[in-house]
Amino acid sequence: AQTVTQSQPEMSVQEAETVTLSCTYDTSENNYYLFWYKQPPSRQMILVIRQEAYKQQNATENRFSVNFQKAAKSFSLKISDSQLGDTAMYFCAFMMLSGYALNFGKGTSLLVTP
C-alpha cells in the first residue's frame, strides 16, 4: 500500500516570498504519478501541478514548481512570489500508473500574509 506524508500541518509566508511545502511517500512501484492539489477556503479542490515518476525533469506551472527526488521518495512544492490568493489547503497525492484512485496526504494549510 502507498502512503503519503505531509509533515507540516500549517505554514505561513509573507506575500511575495517563497515557500516550500514538503511531501514524502512510500511505494514499491517504479512508475506512478504525483500531484499537488489546492483547496482554497470554501472552494473546490483544484490541481496545481503533476509529475510523472519516469520523468527526471521537475514539473513547473508558472509560480509553482516541484522538487522531485525519486530515490528519496520526496515531492516538495515550491511557491514563488506568494500571493494572497495562494492561501489554501495543499494536498499532495499519489496515483499508480494503472490506477484510478488518488492517495492523499493529510494536507498543509498555507496562509499568505500581507
Added chain:
Amino acid sequence: EPEVTQTPSHQVTQMGQEVILRCVPISNHLYFYWYRQILGQKVEFLVSFYNNEISEKSEIFDDQFSVERPDGSNFTLKIRSTKLEDSAMYFCASSEEGGSADTQYFGPGTRLTVL
C-alpha cells in the same frame, strides 16, 4: 469554466437511515469518483465508476455503499443504514478519461452528519 456540483452542501441524518448524495459531473467526462474526508483525517478514495460499472473501489466501499448514474447527468452515492462513523465530507470528482494521465476535477463536497 465547467465545474462539478454536489447537492446538498450539508446533510444531517439519523443513524440507521439511508442517504443519497448527489453529484453532477462535468458534462463530457466519462469517469466518476467518490472520496471522503473524516474530520482531521486524509481524503480517502471510495470508488471509481465508468460505463455504468465500478472500475475500482477501496476497502472502505463495502456493501453499505452503492453508486449509480441514474440518468445522463447525475452520479449518486447511496449509504444504507448510516453509522456515526460515516460522518464526513464526501467529495465527488470526474475526469474526461480515466487513470493517472488525466486530471480529476472535484466538487465542493457534501458534509454528512450522522446523529
